[in-house]
Amino acid sequence: xxxxxxxxxxxxxxxxxxxxxxxxxxxxxxxxxxxxxxxxxxxxxxxxxxxxxxxxxxxxxxxxxxxxxxxxxxxxxxxxxxxxxxxxxxxxxxxxxxxxxxxxxxxxxxxxxxxxxxxxxxxxxxxxxxxxxxxxxxxxxxxxxxxxxxxxxxxxxxxxxxxxxxxxxxxxxxxxxxxxxxxxxxxxxxxxxxxxxxxxxxxxxxxxxxxxxxxxxxxxxxxxxxxxxxxxxxxxxxxxxxxxxxxxxxxxxxxxxxxxxxxxxxxxxxxxxxxxxxxxxxxxxxxxxxxxxxxxxxxxxxxxxxxxxxxxxxxxxxxxxxxxxxxxxxxxxxxxxxxxxxxxxxxxxxxxxxxxxxxxxxxxxxxxxxxxxxxxxxxxxxxxxxxxxxxxxxxxxxxxxxxxxxxxxxxxxxxxxxxxxxxxxxxxxxxxxxxxxxxxxxxxx
Amino acid sequence: xxxxxxxxxxxxxxxxxxxxxxxxxxxxxxxxxxxxxxxxxxxxxxxxxxxxxxxxxxxxxxxxxxxxxxxxxxxxxxxxxxxxxxxxxxxxxxxxxxxxxxxxxxxxxxxxxxxxxxxxxxxxxxxxxxxxxxxxxxxxxxxxxxxxxxxxxxxxxxxxxxxxxxxxxxxxxxxxxxxxxxxxxxxxxxxxxxxxxxxxxxxxxxxxxxxxxxxxxxxxxxxxxxxxxxxxxxxxxxxxxxxxxxxxxxxxxxxxxxxxxxxxxxxxxxxxxxxxxxxxxxxxxxxxxxxx
Numbered sequence: 001x002x003x004x005x006x007x008x009x010x011x012x013x014x015x016x017x018x019x020x021x022x023x024x025x026x027x028x029x030x031x032x033x034x035x036x037x038x039x040x041x042x043x044x045x046x047x048x049x050x051x052x053x054x055x056x057x058x059x060x061x062x063x064x065x066x067x068x069x070x071x072x073x074x075x076x077x078x079x080x081x082x083x084x085x086x087x088x089x090x091x092x093x094x095x096x097x098x099x100x101x102x103x104x105x106x107x108x109x110x111x112x113x114x115x116x117x118x119x120x121x122x123x124x125x126x127x128x129x130x131x132x133x134x135x136x137x138x139x140x141x142x143x144x145x146x147x148x149x150x151x152x153x154x155x156x157x158x159x160x161x162x163x164x165x166x167x168x169x170x171x172x173x174x175x176x177x178x179x180x181x182x183x184x185x186x187x188x189x190x191x192x193x194x195x196x197x198x199x200x201x202x203x204x205x206x207x208x209x210x211x212x213x214x215x216x217x218x219x220x221x222x223x224x225x226x227x228x229x230x231x232x233x234x235x236x237x238x239x240x241x242x243x244x245x246x247x248x249x250x251x252x253x254x255x256x257x258x259x260x261x262x263x264x265x266x267x268x269x270x271x272x273x274x275x276x277x278x279x280x281x282x283x284x285x286x287x288x289x290x291x292x293x294x295x296x297x298x299x300x301x302x303x304x305x306x307x308x309x310x311x312x313x314x315x316x317x318x319x320x321x322x323x324x325x326x327x328x329x330x331x332x333x334x335x336x337x338x339x340x341x342x343x344x345x346x347x348x349x350x351x352x353x354x355x356x357x358x359x360x361x362x363x364x365x366x367x368x369x370x371x372x373x374x375x376x377x378x379x380x381x382x383x384x385x386x387x388x389x390x391x392x393x394x395x396x397x398x399x400x401x402x403x404x405x406x407x408x409x410x411x412x413x414x415x416x417x418x419x420x421x422x423x424x425x426x427x428x429x430x431x432x433x434x435x436x437x438x439x440x441x442x443x444x445x
Numbered sequence: 446x447x448x449x450x451x452x453x454x455x456x457x458x459x460x461x462x463x464x465x466x467x468x469x470x471x472x473x474x475x476x477x478x479x480x481x482x483x484x485x486x487x488x489x490x491x492x493x494x495x496x497x498x499x500x501x502x503x504x505x506x507x508x509x510x511x512x513x514x515x516x517x518x519x520x521x522x523x524x525x526x527x528x529x530x531x532x533x534x535x536x537x538x539x540x541x542x543x544x545x546x547x548x549x550x551x552x553x554x555x556x557x558x559x560x561x562x563x564x565x566x567x568x569x570x571x572x573x574x575x576x577x578x579x580x581x582x583x584x585x586x587x588x589x590x591x592x593x594x595x596x597x598x599x600x601x602x603x604x605x606x607x608x609x610x611x612x613x614x615x616x617x618x619x620x621x622x623x624x625x626x627x628x629x630x631x632x633x634x635x636x637x638x639x640x641x642x643x644x645x646x647x648x649x650x651x652x653x654x655x656x657x658x659x660x661x662x663x664x665x666x667x668x669x670x671x672x673x674x675x676x677x678x679x680x681x682x683x684x685x686x687x688x689x690x691x692x693x694x695x696x697x698x699x700x701x702x703x704x705x706x707x708x709x710x711x712x713x714x715x716x717x718x719x720x721x722x723x724x725x726x727x728x729x730x731x732x733x734x735x736x737x
Contacts, residue, residue: 239549242535298533301497302550304519432491432500433460 003079007089008096011063018059025056029100036107046108053100057144063093064152071206087206090148091199097144102137131188138191145198168258240303244295244314246321252288253325256281260332269340272395275350278333279391282354283384285325286361289318293369297431311366311426318362326358349394349404356411357387363418369425370433379418386411449474450510450597450629451496457504458491465491468505469655471648473597476626478619480644481633482732487650489633490530493601496631497527509597523551526595528603532586536575540568540585544592551593559592566614579606587615591622598622600632604639612636616643637729647728649735656735657703661728668731669705672722673698683717689734701726701734 012022029052036046067090076082106129110116119125146169153165241247263277292314299305305313330351337347360383368376390407393399451473458466466488473479483489494500496507498514507514510521517525535543540563548554563570566584574582583606590598598619604612616639623630634640640647647664649657657664668689675681675696685691687703710721726734 239546242538242546245535297499300499301517301522301525301527302547303522306516428501430500432494 003085004089004092007066007086008092011060011066011089011093012096014062014066018062021055021059023059025052025054025059028052028055029104033104033107036104046104049100049104049108053097053104056100057097057147060093060097061151063090064148068152071209083207083210087203091203094141094144094148098137098140101140102133105136106133134188135186135191138188138195139186141195142191142198145195240299240313241317241320243299243302244292244317246288246292246317249321249324252285252321253328256284256325256329271337271340271342271346272391274333274336274340274342275346275353275395276388276391278329278336278350278354279357279387282326282329282357283361283387285322285329286358286363287365288322289362289365290368290372292318292366293426293429294431294434296429297434300431307429308423308427310429311423314426315366318366322358322362326355329358330354343397345399345401346394346397349399349401349408352405352408353387353390353394356390356408356415359415360387360411360418363415363422366422367418367425369422369429383414386414449508450477451507451631453496453505453507455505456492456495456502456507458488458495458500459503464653466495466653470505471655471658473629473631475596475629476623477629477631477646478623478644479629479631479646479648480640481631481648481650482637482640482728483633483650484736488653489650490601492650493527493599493631493633497525497599523553523593524596526590526593526598528583528586528590528598528600530601530605532582534574534582534585536573538574539570540572540574540577541570543574543585544570544588547589548592553594554592555594556592558594559588562588562591562618566611580608580611583607584611584615591618594622596628598628598630598632600630602633602635604634604636612639619643637727637732641728649732651735664728664731665725667705668701668703668726668734670724670726670730671698671700671702671705672724673700674720674722676718680719681717683713683719685713690737703735 011018013019029049032046032049032052035048067086070076070086071083076086079085109132110129120129150165150169153169238247259277260281263274296310296314299310299313303310303313333351333354334347336342337350342350361380364376364380364383367379390404390411393407394404449472451471453472454470456466456469457464469492481489481492491500495502496509496514498509498517501515509517510524512518512521535546538546544559544563548556548559562568566588568581568584568588572581574585577585583603587600587603590600604615607615619630619632620643622628632640632644641661644661646660647657648655657668659667671685673680675698678696680693680696680698685700685702686709687705689701689703691698691700705723710723713719714721
């Protein structure tokens with residue numbers, strides 16, 4: 001138990017920042033609790049406690065990070081009962097974070113009413129209050145557990161997949177309890193059942209993972225005997241794209257689908273917001289090409305291309321990827337336009353704008369052949385400001401379509417200019433300078 | 446037709462104001478196995494990447510199979526293999542997929558060789574690259590450079606992450622590749638014993654210059670330790686040509702010198718009336734002495 005206690009203590013106080021957050025959260029919660037139980041009609045002061053709870057939760061954010069590191073490293077496997085203690089420490093942390101919610105939320109609801117002590121003598125009311133505390137506490141346990149899981153995904157993977165998994169968990173957390181509250185289906189029993197199932201499944205999976213891994217390695221070793229069979233691949237015909245990372249537009253689409261899905265809950269029928277949002281998605285799609293220069297290094301020695309021919313091949317590959325995503329976003333724009341009642345003229349002006357977002361950012365990305373420098377950042381900011389201006393213009397009901405199209409033509413010209421710069425940079429591309437880290441390594445070696 | 450694999454003349458490279466390489470001239474012929482030695486920051490990686498056209502020279506030129514390296518045609522690139530210092534593997538793929546992706550770029554990919562090496566080196570074809578150790582990734586990088594049986598193989602610190610057994614297997618493989626005398630290998634390494642074992646020529650880089658180039662035997666004959674004994678109680682004053690380090694102790698002195706020849710020895714023994722005993726040095730000692 002000493003090891004578990006030490007782990008939990010470290011989760012909350014491991015760094016100066018976590019110590020500040022943990023103690024700050026505790027102070028805020030204590031102060032608010034005192035206010036709630038001493039001041040009449042103080043329920044509206046619950047925001048202080050909510051702030052304290054959030055700060056306290058952030059204070060424990062070392063937990064998913066440490067849990068992930070220890071679980072993946074050797075120490076959890078080598079130390080006696082390491083995995084079990086680690087799991088226990090995580091569960092205790094979740095409970096600790098949920099306790100203040102379970103205490104403060106009912107206190108806030110019942111505070112300031114002088115008749116409460118009298119009413120509590122009634123066993124039915126007492127049961128109701130206890131039921132309420134139980135529901136709030138177990139809901140908080142569930143919520144905190146999911147949030148830690150999201151944090152774990154984001155902090156342990158630190159890439160698009162991790163971010164996506166984290167966001168997916170957050171979406172589930174946002175959607176599922178909201179539905180329960182709306183439908184009034186939440187109950188203590190249901191919460192307890194969920195906790196029991198989730199914790200058992202997660203715990204069993206976590207504890208049995210090393211055995212599963214060993215079994216999988218054994219199976220792989222057995223399969224390994226068929227070498228020739230393994231060399232029958234599944235990426236035939238798109239090797240260039242695989243090397244460049246543009247072979248699978250579906251990944252980006254899935255990543256973009258998530259915020260779009262969330263936005264449908266919040267944005268509603270505001271055309272300007274939708275237009276801004278989708279333009280931003282289109283810009284993100286194009287920005288993916290900023291990785292091309294660095295990745296093309298591995299292609300240089302593997303084909304009959306000069307630097308300019310390589311640029312042409314890279315450009316084609318990037319567009320094969322981006323045009324799929326852009327096509328889907330344009331379709332989404334039409335669908336959303338229908339849903340949000342866009343006017344026909346707005347839809348007509350916004351579709352080219354989305355395409356321009358991808359076009360401009362694609363060439364901005366391809367221009368990055370020497371790492372991200374102030375010059376490129378300046379270009380990017382300027383382009384984003386122009387696009388924002390266009391979004392505002394297009395979203396106006398009384399906007400002159402002629403002016404809009406003229407300005408869009410101006411942006412097309414700008415895209416050609418950016419392409420010209422990108423192409424010129426690629427004809428002199430220096431792969432030692434593509435990434436600042438590589439430059440340092442080159443200088444050091 | 447040009448018979449040299451690589452030819453460089455007055456090659457220089459600067460990053461901004463920092464001069465990394467200057468005035469380097471060298472050649473690589475078929476059958477050469479060249480070990481590139483240099484301290485950190487001496488410019489080894491820059492030199493190798495210049496040879497491959499990854500970066501343009503700021504002065505001079507380097508040609509591979511007679512073509513300017515900065516604008517190599519595909520036919521020449523197909524004759525070159527490269528193992529970078531930092532691997533360029535695709536983490537999301539399995540080993541088999543990565544091998545197949547790279548193989549698709551080469552019309553003459555030797556699948557039989559790669560299959561054999563995978564088995565010998567214990568490379569798991571089903572392993573996902575992101576789950577592989579640094580050493581396993583290095584093995585795979587080397588396999589990718591071998592597959593098309595390149596005539597010029599350039600390796601930047603290829604064995605740094607390998608365990609002793611994998612290192613031995615790799616060196617044996619390199620030896621067998623170079624055995625036909627038609628291929629050239631240029632590799633940099635900090636493991637001097639590997640270079641000593643494998644290389645027939647050595648390039649030593651120092652402060653951006655090619656401080657020494659030649660075959661290993663010549664290097665060992667040229668840079669030696671001298672044990673000097675005078676006739677009297679004190680050694681007479683004398684000028685030792687090419688001295689790198691000198692320690693005097695009464696009638697005795699120990700010196701490490703470069704460009705040593707029997708003629709220089711005869712002349713010194715006669716002019717200073719001393720007896721000189723010559724001790725050969727290992728490559729590591731030579732490297733250290735050159736960098737004192």
